[in-house]
Amino acid sequence: MNFDFYLPTHVISGTGCVRNGGAVFSSLGRKCLIVTGKNSAKACGALDDCTAVLDEQGIAYQVFDGIGQNPLLSSCETAGQVAREFGAEFLIGIGGGSPLDATKAIAFFACNDLHGTDIYGDLPKNALPMVLIGTTAGTGSEVTPYSVLTIDETGRKRSFRDKHGLSYASYVFSDPNYTASLSYDFTVSTALDALCHAIEGYFASTATDISDLFATRGIAVIVKALESIKGKADGAEITMRERELLLYGSLYAGVTINTTGTGFCHPLGYFLTEEYQVPHGQACAIFLRGYLDEAKEHLCEKYAALFSTLGYGDSTVSTLIGELLNVKLPSLTEEQLREVAQRSAPTANFLHSPGVFTEEKAFELLKKVFQA
Incomplete structure (x- = not known):
């Protein structure tokens, strides 16, 4: 028998879980970059729920909605720069696998002098904490440390994970209502x-x-x-x-x-x-x-x-x-x-x-x- 198991992520689930459980945001910082695609986070109501809770807690935020399908490394690096310039202390990723995977990479680009495929190297033990909010029912990215990204120069996918556990989310919110419009x-x-x-x-x-x-x-x-x-x-x-x-x-x-x-x-x-x-x-x-x-x-x-x-x-x-x-x-x-x-x-x-x-x-x- 093998009982090995490790998952340092707090999952909060159920209808209205962001509104009801979002008090944990304030434990991560006072400035936040929200990472999304162009439309889905807004259309399903997750973005509005998230920003309402941030407003209630007086947490400043900025939205980066430049993550596309099969997220590019360059988009993640750009978002990391935006987070750094804004002074973000944590990230919230909202969406399907693409925004969630991108958020994991952005957490490292925001804190370190990394460029492009550096993300696949020996990563520094330094990354922004993350909250992940899934809006699809499939990838499971919320509860894994894996991030699959597309390398701009080749168009090929490649995954990374951080050996220190920093590519895990601190908190995950799972509300079935966010998948209703799919x-x-x-x-x-x-x-x-x-x-x-x-x-x-x-x-x-x-x-x-x-x-x-x-x-x-x-x-x-x-x-x-x-x-x-x-x-x-x-x-x-x-x-x-x-x-x-x-x-x-x-x-x-x-x-x-x-x-x-x-x-x-x-x-x-x-x-x-x-x-x-x-x-x-x-x-x-x-x-x-x-x-x-x-x-x-x-x-x-x-x-x-x-x-x-x-x-x-x-x-x-x-x-x-x-x-x-x-x-x-x-x-x-x-x-x-x-x-x-x-x-x-x-x-x-x-x-x-x-x-x-x-x-x-x-x-x-x-x-x-x-x-x-």
Whole structure:
């Protein structure tokens, strides 16, 4: 048995949690930079709730809304400079995975003489404290130290984490109401990302007894919610109970990968997002049935135990994934697929995956997916 576990983040959840629990903001400082994308933080009500609490506490703030999808390193560095010039003492990140991941990098750029890819080096033990407020149900970024950013010069994604624990949020606020305005397609894509996290984490070589508890619960909750919302083409048809299940399912999955990291679905999916604008969750889920096949072959007892606990067969999950995938795959040559396998292989994600997942195995899986 393995009981290893570490998560130095205080999660505050439920309807109205920012208004009701935002008193903790004042413990972090008197000046704050709020990091968001262009629209979602305002549209869902999270930004207004946040600024109302800051006003009540007399905390000065400035909003930086320059974070786009697949956040650029340059945007994070610019925001760090804005925070430094404003004299921010803490950060609040509001949004889906992009603003939350960006906030983690901005925390370091704001306090240190770092530029561009310096963020991937040996980081100083100095960063602004963060509050993260999620507005989607999928990434789990709120409760992990990981930040996936896009390098401007190459257009490639690369993740970082700080070994001192400073890329964890001090506080996380999770209110299902903030996800209510999400479209059906966006809701499904982010939920598939969460399902990938839970399944990849459960079968990871780095899994522990604690992470398995969170993963099993996450899979059960996410599958239940996805089965329920399947076919509701209008996001307005999705009930608040279903959105609550998806949000908390994504947090269970996030806590899982906080311990385990992700498997090969994530690096294999990056190129689809980088080059073909496939939503991240859909891009990763394309490879999830292949991941389950590897788990069934190499971790057969654990595989059987999971579905015994869930109370349904593996075909239920595989069928659900197939029904929810909505991606027109590009036509790729074997040479192109080989290049994808080569650039995806030198990652810890392959080592975390069931069995011995190699570049050659990645190439065979890519051929199976793209040349079916």
